[in-house]
Amino acid sequence: MKNIGKKITKLREKKELSQEDFAGELGLSRETISRWENGKALPSSKNLKKVCEVLEIAVEELLNEEQTKDENTKDNNENTRNNKDDVLSNELKINLKEDIKKDLRTDLRADIKEDLKRDLHTNLREDLNKNLKTNLTDLKINLREDLKLEQDKTNEERKIARVRKARKIILITLICISVIYIGCSIYKFNVLTKIGKEVSRYENLDNYYCEMKTYNNDYIKNKEEIWYKDQKYKIKEVLYNDVGQPVTEKITIMNLKSDFQIIYGNDNTEKAQKIIDKERYKNGSYMYNLFPNEIQNNFKNKMSNALKINLLKTQKIKDKKIYSLSINSLKIELDSELYSPIFYTNGENNENKRKEFNIKLNYVEDKDLNV
DSSP states (O other): OHHHHHHHHHHHHHTTOOHHHHHHHHTOOHHHHHHHHTTSOOOOHHHHHHHHHHHTOOHHHHHHHHHHHHHHHHHHHHHHOTTOOHHHHHHHHHHHHHHHHHHHHHHHHHHHHHHHHHHHHHHHHHHHHHHHHHHHHHHHHHHHHHHHHHHHHHHHHHHHHHHHHHHHHHHHHHHHHHHHHHHHHHHHHHHHHHHHHHHHGGGGOSEEEEEEEEEETTEEEEEEEEEEETTEEEEEEEEEOTTSOEEEEEEEEEETTTTEEEEEOTTOOEEEEEOSOHHHHGGGTHHHHHSOHHHHHHHHOHHHHHHHBOOOEEEEETTEEEEEEEETTEEEEEETTTOOEEEEEETTTOTTEEEEEEEEESOOOGGGGOO
């Protein structure tokens, strides 16, 4: 057995093959080759043929040398042991056969082990491939589900963000509108307060001239002129027909100090009489009473009208700055410096009826009070 192993070792080394390379050529493990070469096992008939093919020798050559050596050994033993009987020889043969059987079983187990390893490796590889495909498929499904959930979550967050942004814009818009509305109301209230204060002083003027023309359907209906200085009045009233031609004229001269007045008609006849309503002309309040009641009342009710008055505009007409404003149907233009009325109309009473004012302060001289 050892001689066969040594022979295999010698031939393998002659071929310059390592045990691993030799085992690879035979399709066996390195441990199996090692057992052969150490004499612990013998190749099977199948493996013996493969060994001879790889080593490029005949099977008989490998076995004959072994048999020749065995015969020489046997002859030597027979010469040295002439007194041995045939029974001992048979026992040795039987033991040799048992050893060969054991070696064959060992080799068979090794071959089966190698085959099982290869089969197990193949099965494991197939199982791994199968499991890998399954895991990849599950992973794709899970990734799709996760991506869908993430996308849904992102869409929901975007939707919530858009709603919050819209609410924020609406809230800011409402706040801006409220601030603008309140600011405009405060501005209009302050302007009306100032206008009301300035207009009220017309009740106590000492020197002024006022001309007021009333129009209807584009034709003048009447004109009233007032000169006032130091409790003396000159009032001229002219009435016009439907086509704007003067019809009657009346001039009134009055002196509040002497409590009398003289009225001149169309024929320039003089009619003297006592002042009937002295309070009406007291302290120069007559011109203020000529202002339409809507103007007086709206300037006095500043708080309520500050909410409904249209936004005041300041414009320039003939090098004069004026306020243009409207409260309900009332439309009025005021001198922005004197706060005196320039134009007035009220659509509720008569859409075509309007009044125009021309007011001058500290303008009247004594000669203007004469007829």
